[in-house]
Amino acid sequence: xxRVSRSTKKLAQRIDLNYFKRLYPIPRxxxxxxxxxxxxxLVWLGxxxxxxxxxxxxxxxxxxxxxxxxxxxxxxHAVKSAFGQKVTDHACLVCxxxxxxxxxxxxxxxxxxxxxxxxxxxxxSATRDESCTQCHSNLKTKNGTxxxxxxxxxxxxxxxxxxxxxxxxxxxxxxxxxxxLKSGLRGPHGPVQLNCSACHSTGGAYMAPVTYxxxxxxxxxxxxxxxxxxxxxxxxxxxxxxxVTKTFTEYIANHPDEVHMSDPADPRILxxxxxxxxxxxxxxxxxxxDTKVLxxxxxxxxxxxLNWGGNRPEDTAAPRLPSVPxxxxxxxxxxxxFFDHTAHxxxxxxxxxxxxxxxxxxSDVMIPGIDTCRKCHxxxxxxxxxxxxxxxxxxxxTKSRLVDGTLxxxxxxx
Numbered sequence: 001x002x003r004v005s006r007s008t009k010k011l012a013q014r015i016d017l018n019y020f021k022r023l024y025p026i027p028r029x030x031x032x033x034x035x036x037x038x039x040x041x042l043v044w045l046g047x048x049x050x051x052x053x054x055x056x057x058x059x060x061x062x063x064x065x066x067x068x069x070x071x072x073x074x075x076x077h078a079v080k081s082a083f084g085q086k087v088t089d090h091a092c093l094v095c096x097x098x099x100x101x102x103x104x105x106x107x108x109x110x111x112x113x114x115x116x117x118x119x120x121x122x123x124x125s126a127t128r129d130e131s132c133t134q135c136h137s138n139l140k141t142k143n144g145t146x147x148x149x150x151x152x153x154x155x156x157x158x159x160x161x162x163x164x165x166x167x168x169x170x171x172x173x174x175x176x177x178x179x180x181l182k183s184g185l186r187g188p189h190g191p192v193q194l195n196c197s198a199c200h201s202t203g204g205a206y207m208a209p210v211t212y213x214x215x216x217x218x219x220x221x222x223x224x225x226x227x228x229x230x231x232x233x234x235x236x237x238x239x240x241x242x243x244v245t246k247t248f249t250e251y252i253a254n255h256p257d258e259v260h261m262s263d264p265a266d267p268r269i270l271x272x273x274x275x276x277x278x279x280x281x282x283x284x285x286x287x288x289x290d291t292k293v294l295x296x297x298x299x300x301x302x303x304x305x306l307n308w309g310g311n312r313p314e315d316t317a318a319p320r321l322p323s324v325p326x327x328x329x330x331x332x333x334x335x336x337x338f339f340d341h342t343a344h345x346x347x348x349x350x351x352x353x354x355x356x357x358x359x360x361x362x363s364d365v366m367i368p369g370i371d372t373c374r375k376c377h378x379x380x381x382x383x384x385x386x387x388x389x390x391x392x393x394x395x396x397x398t399k400s401r402l403v404d405g406t407l408x409x410x411x412x413x414x
Contacts (some may be wrong), residue, residue, distance in 0.1 A: 072411065095337060132394070148160075173304070174304070306323070
């Protein structure tokens with residue numbers, strides 16, 4: 001049987017060239033639904049506009065702090081523009097004082113450039129890094145001088161190590177963490193094993209200050225004479241001497257017979273025995289002299305560097321007393337950022353404060369460097385927040401003021 005030959009022309013004649021003019025079920029319903037839904041949407045928007053239903057034009061939920069304005073968009077969208085009404089800084093300043101960022105900044109962005117609304121019940125200060133890097137990726141100032149890194153694009157790129165880590169501890173107290181973390185330290189009631197929480201406790205986001213009375217006195221009392229259980233006060237030398245003088249004066253008035261007793265040697269200050277005093281005044285002066293040598297030359301210098309102003313510590317009869325420099329222990333190490341210890345309390349202290357167990361000098365800074373923070377705070381999934389707002393504030397809250405409210409309940413909930 002011979003094979004039928006079909007040319008391309010004959011095959012093409014079988015194709016219906018008017019197929020595109022016919023409406024098949026799926027394209028027909030697609031057109032009907034497209035036009036119908038668009039028309040329904042326009043009718044709904046028109047009805048919402050005529051009836052004053054602002055929810056029809058709401059692009060998304062407001063942040064928690066602004067949810068009470070949901071039913072009155074005009075409180076923020078108060079200025080007419082080509083398309084509806086826009087939000088200006090004036091609308092924000094009705095409730096917020098708008099404290100400045102830095103006097104040397106070359107321009108001030110609009111509030112809505114950084115704080116984007118209608119993104120859900122979010123924290124409005126959780127701004128995008130681009131809000132910060134629009135200046136800090138190539139920082140310029142009005143006077144041309146920059147005191148901080150000029151090119152930072154993210155926490156991981158260009159951000160310098162913390163300033164506090166690059167400088168020695170400004171405190172004047174002689175202290176070594178390693179010594180106090182040793183086992184078997186002598187405590188007020190026997191051997192003790194100190195840990196970080198023995199001296200450091202959270203006072204909110206930051207650590208509460210370490211004080212002598214609360215953290216040091218039990219192991220380092222300012223005892224000055226075996227006759228008295230009450231130690232000398234941890235105050236200025238003038239106050240200490242006044243306390244000691246009053247204490248000895250009251251004691252000898254109640255025990256006058258001790259005036260005529262010889263003074264035994266005092267091994268604490270390497271003083272040899274002395275003959276009895278001539279009178280009560282000399283007895284008091286001897287006790288004060290011994291106390292000065294004990295405190296100034298042995299006890300106080302364990303933690304403080306005394307300034308004698310030309311006097312010698314051995315010259316106990318000198319009229320001038322030493323001055324004690326302020327402890328100057330920083331209560332906040334990062335002056336341009338904030339940190340919350342409470343959010344990190346699940347970690348072992350030494351995981352971040354790695355130098356504590358080996359530090360011998362008080363000049364050692366215990367706070368972690370930026371590389372330690374980057375182990376958890378970095379970009380990507382399964383990581384802690386690393387955007388700029390996590391540690392920095394834009395507005396200078398030291399210049400904030402309380403704004404007098406101008407809104408009424410009826411204006412918020414029409």
